[in-house]
Amino acid sequence: MFNVILAMANNPSGQQQGGGFAPSLMVLIAIFIIFYFLLIRPQQKQQKKLQEMRTALKKGDKVLTSGGIYGTVQNVTDDIVSLQIADKVKVEVAKNSVAGKRE
Numbered sequence: 001m002f003n004v005i006l007a008m009a010n011n012p013s014g015q016q017q018g019g020g021f022a023p024s025l026m027v028l029i030a031i032f033i034i035f036y037f038l039l040i041r042p043q044q045k046q047q048k049k050l051q052e053m054r055t056a057l058k059k060g061d062k063v064l065t066s067g068g069i070y071g072t073v074q075n076v077t078d079d080i081v082s083l084q085i086a087d088k089v090k091v092e093v094a095k096n097s098v099a100g101k102r103e
Helices: 002-010 021-055
Strands: 062-065 070-076 080-086 089-094 098-101
Touching: 021 098, 062 080
Parallel strands: none
Antiparallel strands: 062 070, 062 098, 070 080, 080 089
């Protein structure tokens, strides 16, 4: 699209000139770089931070699950977390379902 605009600006008669492949490639590369820094990289950083939080879970941490359940960590294994959600009420959830810690 930018190539058409530039071609028309350089050629007022409206006739298109033979453009090269390089300008189109440069525009695509620029768009990919913008998407990388605005969308992909922040998402990767967020995922890494969430994974670090999940691996650092320990007994006594207060957490929120992705299902909306608040609880206190009672036991942590490789991929299961036991949460106490009320007096004498414990549930086991997948470690991946822990969405975050709460203060």
